[in-house]
Amino acid sequence: MNIDTKVINGQKIASIIKDQIKDVINQAYPETVGLAVISLGNDEASQIYVRNKQKACDYVGIKSQIYNFEANTPLEDILELIDVLNNSHSVDGILIQLPLPAHINPRDLISAIDFKKDVDGFSKESLAGLITGDTVFKSCTSLGIIELLKYEKIKISGKKCVVVGRSNIVGKPLALMLLNEDATVSICHSKTDNLIDEIKTADILITAIGQPKFITGDMIKPGAVVIDVGINRDINQKLCGDVDFDSCFGIAGYITPVPGGVGPMTVAMLLKNCLTAANLKI
Numbered sequence: 001m002n003i004d005t006k007v008i009n010g011q012k013i014a015s016i017i018k019d020q021i022k023d024v025i026n027q028a029y030p031e032t033v034g035l036a037v038i039s040l041g042n043d044e045a046s047q048i049y050v051r052n053k054q055k056a057c058d059y060v061g062i063k064s065q066i067y068n069f070e071a072n073t074p075l076e077d078i079l080e081l082i083d084v085l086n087n088s089h090s091v092d093g094i095l096i097q098l099p100l101p102a103h104i105n106p107r108d109l110i111s112a113i114d115f116k117k118d119v120d121g122f123s124k125e126s127l128a129g130l131i132t133g134d135t136v137f138k139s140c141t142s143l144g145i146i147e148l149l150k151y152e153k154i155k156i157s158g159k160k161c162v163v164v165g166r167s168n169i170v171g172k173p174l175a176l177m178l179l180n181e182d183a184t185v186s187i188c189h190s191k192t193d194n195l196i197d198e199i200k201t202a203d204i205l206i207t208a209i210g211q212p213k214f215i216t217g218d219m220i221k222p223g224a225v226v227i228d229v230g231i232n233r234d235i236n237q238k239l240c241g242d243v244d245f246d247s248c249f250g251i252a253g254y255i256t257p258v259p260g261g262v263g264p265m266t267v268a269m270l271l272k273n274c275l276t277a278a279n280l281k282i
């Protein structure tokens, strides 16, 4: 099989979006847009993500405040901070960086955030709105994937989309968003019978499973659009996705690289959601 695979440059598309957001903030915002980021512990990946979010905020002119707690901080202390941030006029968006230490249930913190400041799109109101069609904040990774597909003018309507991974932060919201775009959607996971047969049916395959290079070229339909949400380390400690890029290249129609694919879009969508949150206040 030798298909001319197009590599989707998420870094470039995210840069274009960030520049648009920067212009809007420069021209239209009388007050500073503010984002509060809460993280616990010192998970290496989370620290990198938080730093990337902070840098992106600086770039577009959003004022970010980072609250880093010790891993063993009691839940009540963080709830107290969330209450202050919910009531702060200078804070438009609040996010809790995941994963959290085992003694804290993420829902306990996420449900404490005022849903009008839920820029991650993880609140019950945001998730339910994906079903009723009136959500204010769509989860950033899922929204970023839809934007990537639209930017590349990839038809979603009528297509068979297979989402591998059923998390509340990617798999489930993304499946609903694809359905809202008139796709036919399957959600697969670790217990799916005949997973590989299912993957092979995908016109658009999205993987968010955290298994390095799990998807190989022989598993995909020739010409499929392959979107890789995974950020893993391979046996040489090199960053890689859930997709074995090399074996899919030449079989996929489109593919996102890791790094430089979905990751930068997640950050760009967070900035977009911050603007939406600031608009709610005006």
Ligand code: GUN
Residues within 6 Å of the ligand: 095, 096, 097, 098, 099, 120, 140, 141, 169, 266
């Ligand atoms: N951890 C991994 N991805 C995300 C994300 O999109 N938002 C938050 N808050 N935490 C994450």
